[in-house]
Amino acid sequence: MRRSDFNYSLPPELIAQRPPERRGESRLLCLESGAALADRMIRDLPAQLGVGDLLVFNDTRVIPARLFGEKASGGRVEILLERLLDAHSFLAQVRASKPLRPGGEVRVDGCADVLMVEAREEPFYRLRLQGEGTVLDLLERVGHIPLPPYIERADEAGDRERYQTIFAQTPGAVAAPTAGLHFDEALLDAMRARGARIETLTLHVGAGTFQPLRVDDLAEHRMHAERYSISPALAQAYALTRAAGGRVVAIGTTSVRALESAAAIHAEQHGGTRGDALQAGPGETRIFITPGYRFAAVDALLTNFHLPESTLLMLVSAFAGHVRVMAAYRHAVQARYRFFSYGDAMWLPRHVE
DSSP states (O other): GGHHHOOOOOGGBBSSSSOSSTTTTEEEEESSTTOOOEEEEEEGGGGGGGGGGGEEOOOOOEEOOOEEEEETTOEEEEEEEEEEEESSSEEEEESSSSSOOOOEEEEEEESOOOEEEEEEHHHHHEEEEOSSOOHHHHHHHHHHHOOTTTTTTOOOHHHHHHHOOOOOOOEEESOGGGGGGGGOOHHHHHHHHTTTEEEEEEEEEOOGGOOOOOSSSSGGGGOOOOOEEHHHHHHHHHHHHHHHHEEEEEESSSHHHHHHHHHHEEEEESSSSSTTTOOOOEEEEOOOOTTTTSSSSSSSEEOOOOTTTOHHHHHHHHHOHHHHHHHHHHHHTTTOOOBBTSSSSEEEOOOOO
């Protein structure tokens, strides 16, 4: 397939610029059997669940990963952290009028801290914080929440809370696992009352999630790497769910990527059928899921609406069927759903041809 197969027309006013007033107030577009669609609310999600279903959330915590500063020459610099390397160094995307040079320094706005440019590691720079403080401390003091580029406003104080899921606890992401933004404690209680079990994994979303595809042939695209971790508790819950015939429900595409990767690694290392079990522990994934991929670990998916021609829309199309998903997106536009990070959600059972 080609990149253009995943294009659709989206009026700009449907791109959500702010979250709903309260969590749990979003709309929910449900793909049902065949090509049927149902317009519901996120509070109706428990009705889609059954006894023994396992819901998997991403507990990554978004860090205030955007910094502003200036070079010794006075030139302005915008820095977006991609990945922490240790307490004092990190990889970052950098916007500046001229490329930074190794050995150069950037003085960070709002404080006296200085970042030294250690090297260029395409497409990133490796930067090191001078002095005794840590990068995370610096970000918490003067960093900005890295709202996606399609949110056309500066970050605000409220984004520090609303651009986090209620599960967020492991710092490291530069973008939220946005399907989890819809949930509050009342909704979680309602799902548990249906007999569903809730577990978490960690996948730190990188800035590469917003990078557009620059090739039309999908086979030529190389995915950015993302770190994840599967706990022993999740691996055990997954095995019990499979044994009992329950469904594994991924809350967001990040959970899909981690679960499918961990299932593949377990099969490679231990034999057996892919999907029988998860490999617990840390890992890194570059998995690029497009139509034709055979899912083994995930049976149903809750996800937000994704950008045209994005790798995430390709994943969703692979999961629920390309024709069905693109038709659902056209319906969502006509029905005036809110799109992207602060927008509405979709419920998708896995499509089996």
